[in-house]
Amino acid sequence: MTKLAICPGSFDPVTYGHxxxxxxxSKVFDHVIVAVFHNEAKTPLFNTAERMDLLRxxxxxxxxxxxxxxxxxxxDYAREKKACAVVRGLRAVSDFEYELQITSMNxxxxxxxxxxxxxxxxxxxxxxxxxxxxxxxxxxxxxxxVPACVEAALKQKFK
Numbered sequence: 001m002t003k004l005a006i007c008p009g010s011f012d013p014v015t016y017g018h019x020x021x022x023x024x025x026s027k028v029f030d031h032v033i034v035a036v037f038h039n040e041a042k043t044p045l046f047n048t049a050e051r052m053d054l055l056r057x058x059x060x061x062x063x064x065x066x067x068x069x070x071x072x073x074x075x076d077y078a079r080e081k082k083a084c085a086v087v088r089g090l091r092a093v094s095d096f097e098y099e100l101q102i103t104s105m106n107x108x109x110x111x112x113x114x115x116x117x118x119x120x121x122x123x124x125x126x127x128x129x130x131x132x133x134x135x136x137x138x139x140x141x142x143x144x145x146v147p148a149c150v151e152a153a154l155k156q157k158f159k
Contacts, residue, residue: 005029005085005116008037008074011051012044013150014058015132017124021089024118026062033081034059036069045133045157057149075110086115091125 007022011034025032036051038044046054048069055067070077078086086106088099096117103115120127127145136142136154143151 002030003085004031004033004081004083005087006074006078006081006083007032007034007087008077009034010039010042010044010129011036011055012042012046012129013051013132013146013153014055015124015127015129015146015150016144017089017091017120017127018129019058019147020121020124021087021118022059022065023062025087025116026065028116029085029087030064032062032065032087033083034065034067035074035077036067037074038071046153050153054147054150054153058147073109075106075113078113079110083113086113088115088117089120090117091120091127 005025005028007025009018011018022032022034034055036048036055038048044051052067052069059065059067074086090096090099099117106113106115132142132145133154135145137158139158142154146154
């Protein structure tokens with residue numbers, strides 16, 4: 001049986017912090033679906049198709065990773081895909097408190113899917129998509145924070 005995991009997020013845009021988690025998950029699971037979800041609390045800079053395209057360009061080196069999107073509940077999506085796990089990245093204790101609430105609700109919705117937390121690499125522990133967008137908006141260098149395709153897309157958005 002294939003061990004399928006879902007790595008969900010808004011990925012607006014994908015950063016090297018996200019990619020670190022995705023790469024590490026790809027070493028543990030047979031297949032990882034990176035799924036773009038809409039977060040009602042956020043107004044995205046990139047639409048879903050753009051985010052998926054940037055992710056695809058960023059994971060070409062990972063044969064067991066695919067990109068998808070979903071507009072509903074993560075646990076419904078996990079059931080549909082027959083996933084055994086959800087992978088989430090943690091940067092700090094504050095992330096854990098938020099993720100604990102989400103994980104508890106997800107377990108109530110689908111007890112058959114486990115959540116695995118991967119601690120971010122220390123060099124990305126400060127990194128967020130929001131921070132990248134803020135810095136890029138003022139034409140600061142983000143080359144060491146995001147893949148080249150994302151850097152170019154940010155420059156295009158903030159022209």
